[in-house]
Amino acid sequence: MERPTLPRSFYLRDALSVARDLLGKELVHHSPEGTASGIIVEAEAYRGALDAASHARGGVPTGRTRIMYEEGGHAYVYFIYGMYWCLNVTTREKGVAEGVLIRALEPRQGIGLMRSRRRIRPGKKDVELANGPGKLCAALGIDGTLYGADLCSDTLFLREPEDKAEFAVGTSPRRHVDYAGEAKDYPWRFFIVGNRCVSGGAGRASRR
DNA sequence: GACCGGATTGGC
């Protein structure tokens, strides 16, 4: 039986709650090349004008961040370091620019497709296919053409996993936000403790 | 119109 897509109401909450609750959910991308998906094992909350680490810290929409200010449940996809795409899930009502960076997946569907998209060495393990925000976008075929995509759709969406398992949630400061003053220490990174697909090694409280 | 540096990654 087809599992339903997470409803709009899931996203119309604060980013901390959504980041925590995204752990264990399945991110799915149906594309012309095929379907690829993975279980979210790591995510970070970004809280707009409240948050010096957020792209929306200025509190004013820009060309890049405008989707963050729209109603939650859309894809904020951005390009970083001249090479990589990263995916955020937007949250809260229109006018509030919060969101959640998806940082790592445990591969589920379409592992062969993920492998070919990532063009990694044959020896690499499945664990390494999507254990980072740039890697998971490459593996799932997510790029700028999905900017603003509605996550309550049948192309790019989230749903409950087929087999739900118990897990412990770890928190830590967010990674790579040393520029953000005191916000760099906010414990707004969430991950599944012990999961091998968490970025930067095992699912522990890895450093910034 | 120029300049700066990044919510990363993989290779040395």
Added chain:
DNA sequence: CCAATCCGGTCC
């Protein structure tokens, strides 16, 4: 540890 490689944001 560090280069790769663009672009958004900022300031002139």
